[in-house]
Amino acid sequence: MLRWIIFLIVYAIIDFYAFQSFKTVAKNNWILALYWILSLLVIGNFLFHYYNFNRSDGFTVQQAFAFGFLIAFLVPKMLLLIIMFAEDIFRVPQAIYRYFTEGSSASGNYFPARRQFISKVALGLAAIPFASIIYGIYKGKYNFKVLKYTLTFNDLPDAFDGYKITQISDIHSGSFDDIEKVSYAIDLINEQASDVILFTGDMVNNKASELIPYKDIFSKLDAKDGKFSVLGNHDYGDYVTWESEEAKHQNLEELKTIQKDIGFDLLLNESRFLEKNGQRLALVGVENWGTGGFKKAGDLKKATQHIDAHDFKILMSHDPSHWEQQVIADPYHYHLTLSGHTHGMQFGIEIPGWFKWSPVKWRYKYWAGIYQEMGQYINVNRGFGYLAFPGRVGIWPEITVIELKKGAELA
Template sequence: MLRWVIFLIVFVVVDVYAFQAFRNVVKNNWIQILYWAISVLVIGNFIFHYYGFNRSDGFSHAHAYAFGFLIALLVPKMVLLLGMFAEDIFRVPQAIFRYFTEGSAAKGNYFASRRQFISKIALGLAAIPLASIIYGIYKGKYNYKVLKYTLHFEDLPAAFDGYKLTQISDIHSGSFDNIEKVKYAVDLINQQESDVILFTGDIVNNKADELVPYKNVFNKLKAKDGLYSVLGNHDYGDYVNWESKEAKLQNLEHLKSIQKDIGFNLLLNESKYLEKDGEKIALVGVENWGAGGFKKAGNLKLAASKIKKDDFKILMSHDPSHWDQQVVSDDYHYHLTLSGHTHGMQFGIEIPGWFKWSPVKWRYKHWAGIYEELGQYINVNRGFGYLAFPGRVGIWPEITVIELKKGKVTV
């Protein structure tokens, strides 16, 4: 109860302060009433869906949109608050100074014209995140991008020169609300005509049943050398309050069965050779291994126990912290690791080839795109789906296509 009281106090303070900027620019009383009506509706809807909420009871589309609308309302108002507060840093000391130097002769609003100017600037700046978040909720979450990379390896078997793989990650099927958009994305994946499709975990939010409506969508995925997958932290059902251990285990078995029906070969701490023209590369899949409290079911040594140290190796591991903490320093040289998990936080600023930023960088050293250490590469996929916040802003859903080339990079 206390946290809700604190939340409401903070929200009201932000709202009242932001309203000062709104009122300075918008004089119409009815529009001002609309401002408060929207605020009351959004915060009321959020409290209705989240008061007494327990994550283990499930996260519905209504929960997602209640959270999304709150973010759409709160972030622009925070921008207004910051703008007005920054102006007060200059205005309030001047007002105090005039009071003590002029006394009762000091009349009127201090810097009133500048206050209105600052209000207009603040409203203009606040409109940017408002428009971005609304776009992210209604369009951005299905704004699929195909990102293509070419990686060179001197020890790549010659038969695999030009070999293409498509990576997808973090489908989170329970979050989808538009099956036609998902069908479009599956068609987009198939259009890449890669040799193999690799999925790096989190196919559901919590329960296997979430995947059932999309089984006949994802089973359209095709690749000459097949489809392979690993489990992510959400796939185990750890975030659900199951009635028994047996029910939880049955859910996981159901998930494995659906993946098999789709056509995925699920690698559970095991390996598989991909062969071409008498040569081969090792595909290694570990179960989820994550730092910071996430499940550590992955066993790299077990997964690689049936391959050779000098094999060319592609590792599928859901959480990029596994690469940081175990893979790079392992005796086996893992040429390419494929991960996901971070979603790029579904929020950030990115100019391809020039600049990328997201708050998630403060949690994960490797959070989106290609990284290289000690001659080993990792690609952290930004995710196919979305979770909690029902949208994406600046960090779009990703389909990765990686072409393997033999030899050194030539300039």
């Protein structure tokens, strides 16, 4: 209870300062009243959904929107707070000076009036994150991008020169609210006409039932060499309360069955061979393995018991921290690892090929795109869906297409 009292006090302080900018610029009382009405509706809606949160059901779409709207209003207000407070750094000393030099003879309030120019600039700057977040909630989360890479290996089997892989990750089907947009993305994946489709975990938020409305849509995914998948940390149902361990286990088994019905070959610390013209690639899939309190069910040794050390290997592992902590230094040498998990935090600034930044980089060294270490590559997919915050700002949902080429490896 204490933390919520502190939260509301902090929120009230932020609101008070943000209101100063509106009060300076807007003289219409109806506009000022509308500010408080919207502010109270947003915080009230958030508190209502928070106190009605049922851990057995998990995070609902309605709760996600309540959280999203809170973020959409809170972030711009925090910017206004910073600017208004910075103005007060100058206003307060002036007020103190007037108090001691003019005393009771001072006319009006000791504080100098707020400057309209500063308030207008503050509101203009605050409009940028507000518009960006609102766009991210309504459009950005379905702003699918196809990112294409060509990776060159000197030991790639000749038959696989030009081989195309489509990777998707982090579907989080329980978060979707527009089935037509999801269907469009599936068509976009099929348009890539890749040889194989690889899914790197988190098919659902918590429960297998989330996937049922999208089962027919994902069944349309097509690649001539098949579709393969692994589990992510959310697929195990660890983030909701179950009536029994048996119910939790049954949920996981149901998810495995649905993935099979869709056409995915789910690799549970297993391997498969992709064969072409008498040559082969080893496809290795491990269960989730992650640092920072995440499940460590992945077992590389078990997954590669039928793989030769000299095989060309593609590893599917949901969490990129696995690559950093165990895979890079493994003597088996995994040529290409495909991961997801980070979502790029669904927020950041990115100019493809030039610049990318997200706060998630402080948590994960490898958080989005292609990285190379010790002659091995990893691609961290930014995710197909979204979780908790119902949108994406600057870091868009991703469909990755990787073409393998035979030749001298790039430095």
